[in-house]
Amino acid sequence: MIFSRIKYLSMLLAVVVISSCGSKNGESDAYGNIETDDVTVSSEVGGKLVQLKVDEGDIVMKNQPIALVDTVQLQLKLNQLYAQSDASKAKLQSINAQVAVQEEQVKVIKVELDRVKRLMADSAATQRQLDDVEGRYSIAVRQKNSIEVQRSGVTAEMAAITAQIDQVNDQINRCKILSPTSGTVVARYIREGELVTTGKPMCRVAKLDTVYARIYIDETQLADFKIGTTVKVITDGAEGKLIENDGTITWIASEAEFTPKVIQTRNERVNLVYAAKVRIPNISGIYKIGMPVEVRLVKAL
Structure with a gap:
């Protein structure tokens, strides 16, 4: 009886030792x-968040629209720039018409000047007549050059307005916030109706x-x-x-x-x-x- 208990305890001890050794060998x-x-999606413009189309756990694709910042003020500014552009175009058309008239006038006076010079060579015209035509020709050329300077100014003004229109359009596009990558929305930091600033995190997307x-x-x-x-x-x-x-x-x-x-x-x-x-x-x-x-x-x- 005692021998059996000793044998049983020896076997149990052996199992414990073996298990201990196995656990050690199996350590990580x-x-x-x-x-x-992951990517933190932030706003590139400031304003009121009018739409937030995703929530935590949603799966999004790359370039999928996920939010929209208010564009009303930008749209009003864009409309104003379009009006300025139309006004500048109308002004340019008027100036072009003036330039065309002035160029025609210069051509007419130049023909008259050449005729008077030929008459002077034949002693059929006076110096006073020649001076008068040359004066009118010089004035016409200067007027034409002045109008062309105005045209250059209006053209530069239109280029500046076009650049501003492109800038506002870019800001409007940036109000439409797209997911930069495909993945799952693992965190959301803002809600619809809140004000956002440039660079403010809106959500986090992870693969x-x-x-x-x-x-x-x-x-x-x-x-x-x-x-x-x-x-x-x-x-x-x-x-x-x-x-x-x-x-x-x-x-x-x-x-x-x-x-x-x-x-x-x-x-x-x-x-x-x-x-x-x-x-x-x-x-x-x-x-x-x-x-x-x-x-x-x-x-x-």
């Missing part, structure tokens, strides 16, 4: 949290079909953790089960840093470590932002 090589490549685990490794692990290395990424699942997927190391920091405070123990926090990123396919959507994960190296058989 690194720990971290899930993050994504959740591929996520990244930011992990930290020490100096002794650098030889095993290399860019392109395939690793196992483990996280908790339902009913205490572990979810395991393959990941690929895409980045390792070139400089060491103190372990972030999210690492559990104080001793670990004071160690110098290197940050690294592991890319993980997330088509099923099981990985969420901030989720803790463990990373294990794939041992060669």
Whole structure:
């Protein structure tokens, strides 16, 4: 009886020892949290937000309209510029007509001047007649040049108005806020009716079909953790089960840093470590932002 109990206790101790050894061998090589490549969508103009077409959890496509800032004042300014442009065009047409009349007048006086010069050569005209025609010709040329200067001024004015119209149209287009990338809206920072300023964040869009685990490794692990290395990424699942997927190391920091405070123990926090990123396919959507994960190296058989 005593012998049986001793045998039973020995077997139980052996199982505990073996389990302990197995747990140690199965320890993860690194720990971290899930993050994504995300984009903060900000307003490029200031004004009242009249439309916000997305909410947290919505899936958006690249260049999809997601918000609209009030354009009333810009539209009024644009209408004013169009009116100024029309007025300048009318003024230009009037000046062109004046230039055409003046050019014709210069031609007529030039013909008369040439005739008087020929008569002077034949002594059939007086010097007074020649001086009178030359004076009228000089005045006509100066008037024509003056009108052409006015035309140049109106042309420059129209160019400036056109530039202002393009500028206002660009501001109106910027009031229509588009998603810069495809992904899922993971955060919204503003609501319809609120005032926005230039550069104010409106929402955050993240690509959740591929996520990244930011992990930290020490100096002794650098030889095993290399860019392109395939690793196992483990996280908790339902009913205490572990979810395991393959990941690929895409980045390792070139400089060491103190372990972030999210690492559990104080001793670990004071160690110098290197940050690294592991890319993980997330088509099923099981990985969420901030989720803790463990990373294990794939041992060669």
